[in-house]
Amino acid sequence: MSLTLLTQLADFPASQWDALTPDTSPFTRHAFLSTLEESGCLGKGTGWQPEHLLWCEKGQALAAVPGYRKAHSRGEYVFDHAWADACQRAGIPYYPKWLAAVPFSPVTGGRLLGEAAAGKKLLQAIPDFLHQQQRHSAHINFSDAHTHAIMQDEPGWLLRLGCQYHWRNPGYRDFQDFLDQLMSRKRKQIRRERERVASQGFEFSWRAGHQLSEAHWDFVYACYANTYAVRGQRPYLTRHFFSLLAERMPEAIRVVLATRQGQAVAMAFSLAGGSSLYGRYWGCLEEFNHLHFETCFYQGMEYAIAQGLSRFDAGAQGEHKLVRGFEPVITESWHLLRHEGLHDAVADFLRQEREGVHAWAEEARLALPFHRPA
Structure with a gap:
């Protein structure tokens, strides 16, 4: 031994x-x-x-x-x-x-x-x-x-x-079914946030690892690195990490791309395993009102419902998640x-x-x- x-x-x-x-x-x-x-x-x-x-x-x-x-x-x-x-x-x-x-x-x-x-x-x-x-x-x-x-x-x-905030899906039929479980004021707040993003012309598409090209990964990394650059920090991950991970475990990768007028401007990178979706990294090349909430939270919640996933772990900290249904x-x-x-x-x-x-x-x-x- x-x-x-x-x-x-x-x-x-x-x-x-x-x-x-x-x-x-x-x-x-x-x-x-x-x-x-x-x-x-x-x-x-x-x-x-x-x-x-x-x-x-x-x-x-x-x-x-x-x-x-x-x-x-x-x-x-x-x-x-x-x-x-x-x-x-x-x-x-x-x-x-x-x-x-x-x-x-x-x-x-x-x-x-x-x-x-x-x-x-x-x-x-x-x-x-x-x-x-x-x-x-x-x-x-x-x-x-x-x-x-x-x-x-x-x-x-x-x-x-410690304390984190995770979103649970007990079997919602769709996002509206989730909204129906909320108090009126909170339901209206989420609807307003999503409507404001839609009114700016944003569209969203989900891709698995095998559906992402090296050009996509260049964009993902640029967004990821920018979240550190705006705070004057160096990113933990390298550009090579994303390509190598896509080669080795593409089935676990999920990326949602936010596009406006045909141009990608933001992304959220997640991994999927079992009955859970794990939101890991987010980034944008321009700032837009409520885009973070839509890309990092509502898109992930909607995806989890559509795929029958029971849990969405969107990362550490963030008391602002509570009013959006993420439980401690x-x-x-x-x-x-x-x-x-x-x-x-x-x-x-x-x-x-x-x-x-x-x-x-x-x-x-x-x-x-x-x-x-x-």
Whole structure:
């Protein structure tokens, strides 16, 4: 029995990795994670060095965790910058740390992949791994119920909660059927927003990965990169990432293009898996009123209804999603901090934060636009 460190996913057979990932999320598939590595999104100079962990018995991998050595906390969406700043002031090293996550995507899913018993053994080997590799902490972000069941009784790990907003489709016949479930004022607001976009002459078309040319990908990347450029930041993903992903897993890709007078001006990039649609990236080349809401939210909701998908995860944060029918969903992450003083301080903070997150989620439900029971 052994814990094995894998520094590039290309060295491990895709069929064996995917056999450990029975969930329907596209984000833990070998094709997605290896594309991030091979397209230059991760690796030297990025602060993300692949350090995937495998638990092997008799030469066979029974469990795995997609992991990374981090030299910073960017691109994670579970924010620990304050912990790192406090360590710096106290003269305590915080980086490098080890992170189990999907890079640049705050999406819940499997983190301890494979058999539960083997996953537990892998988890119990992480403290020694941190000591041997001189990592100061371990973090498992946006974990699923399977991971929770394994981790909840493990000593030393601290649970952190967050809140996202997901849209549920209980079986709407069409978008109007969804609107009929809303209070009158909220229904009128959404109709007005959609009418204002339509009055500007916008048309929308959905395409799967195999329906997109390199010229399309040039446009998608230009829009994606522009969302970072307007904030003075560099994009996490490279242009090559999109072409390579389209080559490796075109069946999971969904892109909606917004055109006006025959010219594409905006897009939203999503992935589909199982019964879920995952909205990931949005961008536009010009600013138009309400175009963001239409392209990123209403188009995705309408697509989910048409395809019979039960859930639309449009990304992290965004209280403005509540009035559009996106419900609060509690997310989980787990943190193992080697420094005893830091562990105790963070544990106290997280106890208070968890109470606040639960309270906020309950309060947020009051902002949902659906009819109230009589």
